[in-house]
Amino acid sequence: MTTGPSGHFPNPSHALDQAALLEIGCEELPAGVLPSLREAMEVRARSLRQDFRLGPGSARVFGTPSRLILLLENLPDEQAPFRETVFGPPARLAGTLPDAPSPQALGFARSQGVAIQEIRIEKTPRGEYLAVDKTLEARKTSDVLLELFPQTLDNLPLPKTMRWGSGEGPFLRPVLWVVAFWGDQPLDVRIAGVLSGTTTRSPRFTGFLPRPVRGISHYVTLLEEWGIEADPVKRGEKIEKDLDLSLRMEQDVGKIAPGVVRRPDAGLTEEVRDLVESYRVIAGSFPEHYLDLPPELIQTVLRVHQRFYVLEKPDGTLSNRFLAISGNPGADANLVQAGFEKVVRARLEDAQYYLNRDRARPLSSYISDLDGMVFFPGVGTLSDKIRMARELSGWILEHVPEKEVSATGLSRGEMAESLDSLCALAKADLATGLVREFTELEGVIGASYWLAEHREILSRDGKEARRIHLESAAIREHYRPRHAQDVLPETLPGRILSLVDKVLHQVGALAAGFVPTGSMDPYALRRAANGMIALLRETGWPIGLSAMLAKTRTLVPGKDPSADLEKFWKERLVSYWEREYPSTLVRIALVDFSETVWRTGSRLAFLKEALGRPEAPSLVALHTRLSNILSGEDRGPTPRPDPTLFQQSAEKDLFRLAEKAGLLDGTGWSEKALNGDWEGIWKASLVFVDPVGTLFETVMVNDPDPALRENRRRLLRVLAEGISLLGRLDQAPSPLREG
Numbered sequence: 251m252t253t254g255p256s257g258h259f260p261n262p263s264h265a266l267d268q269a270a271l272l273e274i275g276c277e278e279l280p281a282g283v284l285p286s287l288r289e290a291m292e293v294r295a296r297s298l299r300q301d302f303r304l305g306p307g308s309a310r311v312f313g314t315p316s317r318l319i320l321l322l323e324n325l326p327d328e329q330a331p332f333r334e335t336v337f338g339p340p341a342r343l344a345g346t347l348p349d350a351p352s353p354q355a356l357g358f359a360r361s362q363g364v365a366i367q368e369i370r371i372e373k374t375p376r377g378e379y380l381a382v383d384k385t386l387e388a389r390k391t392s393d394v395l396l397e398l399f400p401q402t403l404d405n406l407p408l409p410k411t412m413r414w415g416s417g418e419g420p421f422l423r424p425v426l427w428v429v430a431f432w433g434d435q436p437l438d439v440r441i442a443g444v445l446s447g448t449t450t451r452s453p454r455f456t457g458f459l460p461r462p463v464r465g466i467s468h469y470v471t472l473l474e475e476w477g478i479e480a481d482p483v484k485r486g487e488k489i490e491k492d493l494d495l496s497l498r499m500e501q502d503v504g505k506i507a508p509g510v511v512r513r514p515d516a517g518l519t520e521e522v523r524d525l526v527e528s529y530r531v532i533a534g535s536f537p538e539h540y541l542d543l544p545p546e547l548i549q550t551v552l553r554v555h556q557r558f559y560v561l562e563k564p565d566g567t568l569s570n571r572f573l574a575i576s577g578n579p580g581a582d583a584n585l586v587q588a589g590f591e592k593v594v595r596a597r598l599e600d601a602q603y604y605l606n607r608d609r610a611r612p613l614s615s616y617i618s619d620l621d622g623m624v625f626f627p628g629v630g631t632l633s634d635k636i637r638m639a640r641e642l643s644g645w646i647l648e649h650v651p652e653k654e655v656s657a658t659g660l661s662r663g664e665m666a667e668s669l670d671s672l673c674a675l676a677k678a679d680l681a682t683g684l685v686r687e688f689t690e691l692e693g694v695i696g697a698s699y700w701l702a703e704h705r706e707i708l709s710r711d712g713k714e715a716r717r718i719h720l721e722s723a724a725i726r727e728h729y730r731p732r733h734a735q736d737v738l739p740e741t742l743p744g745r746i747l748s749l750v751d752k753v754l755h756q757v758g759a760l761a762a763g764f765v766p767t768g769s770m771d772p773y774a775l776r777r778a779a780n781g782m783i784a785l786l787r788e789t790g791w792p793i794g795l796s797a798m799l800a801k802t803r804t805l806v807p808g809k810d811p812s813a814d815l816e817k818f819w820k821e822r823l824v825s826y827w828e829r830e831y832p833s834t835l836v837r838i839a840l841v842d843f844s845e846t847v848w849r850t851g852s853r854l855a856f857l858k859e860a861l862g863r864p865e866a867p868s869l870v871a872l873h874t875r876l877s878n879i880l881s882g883e884d885r886g887p888t889p890r891p892d893p894t895l896f897q898q899s900a901e902k903d904l905f906r907l908a909e910k911a912g913l914l915d916g917t918g919w920s921e922k923a924l925n926g927d928w929e930g931i932w933k934a935s936l937v938f939v940d941p942v943g944t945l946f947e948t949v950m951v952n953d954p955d956p957a958l959r960e961n962r963r964r965l966l967r968v969l970a971e972g973i974s975l976l977g978r979l980d981q982a983p984s985p986l987r988e989g
Contacts, residue, residue, distance in 0.1 A: 259312050259481040260323070262467040262474075267433040270391070271466045272320040272399045274441055275427040275451055279315045281524035283422060286407055288313055288482070295320055295402045302394045303330040312480040314527035316454060319480055320402060325391050325432075332386040336362055341371045341378035355380060392432045399430055399439045418443030427451060434465030452476055453528045455580045477528055477579075486523040493559060493573050496531035505533065506571050509564040515553070522557055526577040534558070534591045538570045540598040543605065544698045550690050551597045556590070604683035613699045617674045619681035626762035629806055632677055635754055638805045639673035642750045645801055649791050650742065658742050659716055668721060669743055675700065676725045676747055697726035731781045738788050745789060752782040757802045760811035760818065779822035786847040795819050796844035816843070823847075827854060835861070838977040849926060856928035857977055868939050869932070873979040876942070876970040879951060880963065888967045890914055895961040900945045905965055907941055913972050923975040935973045942969070 260266060279287075288311045295309035299322060307324035338358035345352030348367045351359075359366045362382050372381040403421070413419035421442040428446040430437040439446045450469065452459045453476050463469045479485040493512055500506040540548065545568050552558040552572050561569040572594070576586045620632035647655075647666055655662050679685045679696030688695075701708065704718045720741055727739040728747035739745045755778045766775050786793060799819070803812050820843060827836045831854050838861075839854045860866060891914070896902045908914055911934050922930045945951075951966065953959045973979065 258484060259319075259473075259479070260321070260470060262470045264467075265323070266466040266470065268323070268325050269433065269466050270322040270325055270395050270399075270437075271429070271431045271469060272402070272439070272441075272446075273427075273429040273450060273469070274318045274425055275316060275429075276318070276421070276425055277316075277423045279313075279318075279423055279524075281315065281521050283409060284313065284315070284482075284524040285520070287422065288318070290406050291318065291320060291402055294404070294406070295322065295398075298398050298401055302398055303332055303388075304391060304394065304398075305330060313482065314478065314480065314485075315524060316527050317450075317480075320399070328390050329388040329394060331388050333383060334386075335372070335381050335383055337372070337374070338362075338369075338380035338382070341380060344369075344371065344380055347371070358382075392435060392437065395430070395432055395437055396439055399437070400441060403441065415443075429463055429469070431463070431466050431469070434467075453478060455528055455578045482523050486519045489519055489523055489529065489575060492529075492531050493575075496533060496573060497561070500533045500571075506561070506569070507563075510561050510569050510571065511564075512573060513560045513562050515559060518553060518557065518559065522575050525557065526575055528579050529575050529577055530579040530583065532574045532576050532583060532587050532590060533571065534574060534587050534594065535571045536591060536594050536598055540595075540602065541568060541570055543598065543601055544691075544694065546694045546698075547601050547605075547684075547688060547691060548598070550688055551594060551601065554690055555597060556593060558590070558594070600687060601684060604687055608682045608684050608695075609699065609702060612703055613675060613678050613696060616678040616681040620674075620677060623680065626758040626764070628763075629758045629761050629809065632680065635758065636674045636677060638754055638757075639747075639750045640670055641805065642753065642801065643669045643673055643746050646746050646749060646791070646793065649793050650746070650789075651791075654742055658720060659713065660720075664717075665743070668717065669746060672721055672724055672728075672743055672747055673750070675721070676728050676751075679725075693726050693729045697722040700725055731784060733777065734780065738785060745785060749782060749785045752778040752785070753798060753802065754805070756782070756815065756818070757805055757811060760814045761806045761809040765814055765818070775818070776822060776825075779819060780826055783823065783826045783847055787851050790846070790848040792846055794842075794844040794846050795823070819843075823850075827851075830854075831858060834981070834983055838979060838981050841974065841977055849923070852926040853928055853977055856926075856932075860928070860932055861982065865936055869935055869973070870979045870982045872935075872939050872942055873970065873973045873976075874982075875946070876966055876973070877980040880967055880970055888964055888971065891961050891964040891968070895958060897958070898949050900941070900948045901962060901965065904938070904941050904945055904969075907937065908965065908968060911937065911972075913968050918968065919972045919975055928976060931972070931975055935976065938969055938973075942966075 260269075292309060292311040295311065299305075299307070299309050304322070305324070305326045307322065310321050310323075312319040312321065339354045343352055343354045345355055347355065347369060351366050351369070355369060356366060358380055359369050359382070362384065364382055364384075369380055369382050371378055408422050411420035411422060412424065414424040418425065419442050425442045425444045427449060428439065428441045428444050429448065429450050430439045430446040436448050437446060448463050449460045450463050450472065452461055456476070461472060463472065473480055479488055497506065497510070497512055501508055501510070548568055549560055552560050556574070559573040561571045561573065563569050574590050576583075576590075578586070617633075617636075620636065623632045624630075625632050625635045644666060647662070647669060652662070655665050658665060660668065676693065676696065679699065680692060682695060682699070684695050685692050700722045701718065704715075707718055708715050720743060723741045724739070724743035724747055727741065727744040728751055730736055730739050730744075730748055739748045755773070756775050759773045759775055764773055764775070766773075771777075786795075796816075799812050799816055802815065803810050823840060823843075824833075824836055827840070827850070831839075835854060835857060839850055839857055841850075841853075861870075891905060893902070893905055896905055912919065919931050919934065922928075922934075949962065951959070951962050953962065
């Protein structure tokens with residue numbers, strides 16, 4: 251069989267006689283859910299194939315908005331035989347086998363459907379138990395598929411399900427037909443209440459006509475006949491090629507200027523490929539005077555609202571031409587083009603109207619309109635949020651190194667003034683007509699208006715012009731990162747505003763009682779927390795989350811969400827780092843809620859490598875031993891040990907070693923930790939492995955004399971505190987702890 255690269259939909263061949271196919275025909279499936287739905291079905295089908303002992307081989311899910319297709323290839327004619335050992339009661343309860351079995355032994359034999367003579371005694375790591383070998387009979391593959399196919403849809407991650415007709419369902423969308431085959435043999439299965447048959451349907455643009463299916467090879471032939479590419483990856487590749495071909499053809503006939511190119515947009519293609527089953531490319535245009543609109547606005551109309559592809563001129567500016575994918579290749583191309591152009595023109599005309607009306611007022615005049623816009627119920631308005639933002643931004647600026655402030659060309663005082671204005675200006679565009687109509691452009695429109703408002707200043711290069719550009723950039727980027735793959739703000743005021751915005755979003759939501767639960771997070775608080783952590787990590791500013799928490803306690807009058815906020819941030823810290831590191835390593839590295847995110851990140855990066863070193867087990871064992879002997883003690887400041895109370899050479903040597911290493915000077919190795927010198931702490935800690943071992947062998951730490959006992963424990967506590975700066979090494983996996 252010719253399948254092409256792994257994962258591609260097969261071509262017709264006799265090899266499909268040993269394949270099984272399930273087609274679920276539906277009303278239009280939402281494009282946003284299809285990728286995760288296909289993946290979940292594939293994982294489920296692969297697991298079921300293994301559970302049902304149908305041999306090694308693929309289990310792949312293809313599909314379009316109108317049909318989901320499960321294909322199992324290289325299937326055997328029947329299941330593999332299965333032999334298992336079933337254990338019963340302990341052997342001491344068996345009586346005498348097989349002549350005088352106990353009631354327990356007889357009950358075990360009866361429960362397994364075997365004679366008592368087949369029961370034996372077998373040794374296990376837990377002792378001796380009664381046991382019996384059972385062999386499950388191999389069933390025909392055609393019979394197994396009757397169970398496997400319906401179970402493939404169990405526990406799928408469907409956002410919402412529905413029922414229809416006389417109780418059919420539940421499923422993501424109504425199921426219109428089901429086709430199931432084992433080679434050329436039809437199978438009777440029920441999917442979401444719909445019984446399978448041998449009839450599929452043609453593409454929607456041809457009338458959704460029923461067509462009989464004679465087998466899997468015939469089914470594949472029908473899809474080829476209709477021009478349906480079932481593999482979404484290949485369908486996306488084909489769309490990309492057809493877009494480029496259409497662009498060249500339009501250029502060849504002079505409809506699009508030479509040098510115009512399609513802006514690469516893999517994300518859009520991934521969405522479009524799940525919006526269409528069959529398609530054709532349509533080239534369209536809009537009046538050139540709309541190019542005076544902000545380019546992000548035009549892109550939003552084309553790409554976000556209409557799923558059209560943006561074209562660029564050779565200089566990188568936008569063209570007034572676009573490419574679109576029509577899901578109805580049978581329709582008149584001229585009528586489709588006219589319809590697409592009409593929609594785009596209407597949206598751009600709306601945008602032009604709002605832009606002209608908005609610019610009749612300065613951006614700062616919209617700030618007063620925020621008084622009537624709710625921040626969160628019971629928390630205040632956006633004006634209240636601005637007040638909070640001004641207080642928080644000033645506090646954050648205090649922690650920004652002078653070098654970063656100077657790099658902006660502004661003094662610290664000038665930056666403070668600019669931030670005070672920006673806290674309000676950054677939200678002013680929320681009251682404009684254009685952002686009310688195009689909500690995706692918040693920040694972008696405000697930045698554009700701020701530049702347009704200061705054209706005269708910008709025409710004269712100088713410090714004031716640079717300040718306007720800096721403020722415009724901050725307004726534009728303060729919503730970043732909007733998602734996990736988004737870039738962080740580049741300017742200092744943009745980073746401060748972004749951090750402030752994300753912190754206040756969480757504070758406001760939790761103060762209003764909107765705590766995320768399970769998969770429910772309607773206000774995207776987890777995304778805001780991840781953005782906050784990413785910013786603190788990237789900037790390296792000396793701001794711990796505990797300090798940030800303390801600052802938020804008084805921001806909302808009469809409300810203190812700090813308890814919920816602390817729990818939430820601790821959960822998000824773990825989740826954030828577990829995207830990059832194993833959970834065991836994260837558990838080791840997260841030592842203190844008060845330390846900076848940057849320091850935790852640098853510790854994680856170091857430990858990921860260091861814990862694989864040959865000397866790691868001995869250091870982990872040392873820290874574990876110290877933690878065990880000191881467990882339950884007060885974690886307050888450790889007084890300096892009194893050297894005059896040490897009696898034996900091992901403890902005297904350990905004291906001198908700790909003194910030489912700088913552990914007894916009041917701050918210990920804290921300075922090394924502040925600077926992220928984990929290598930220095932690691933090497934300094936290794937020096938104590940053998941001396942501590944000698945101490946434990948020759949000195950009674952818990953001496954009956956309280957003064958001697960306390961002094962020795964102080965010395966060990968100082969050492970444990972120094973090593974613990976590396977992390978909770980006593981939480982390392984067992985092999986490391988055992989050394």
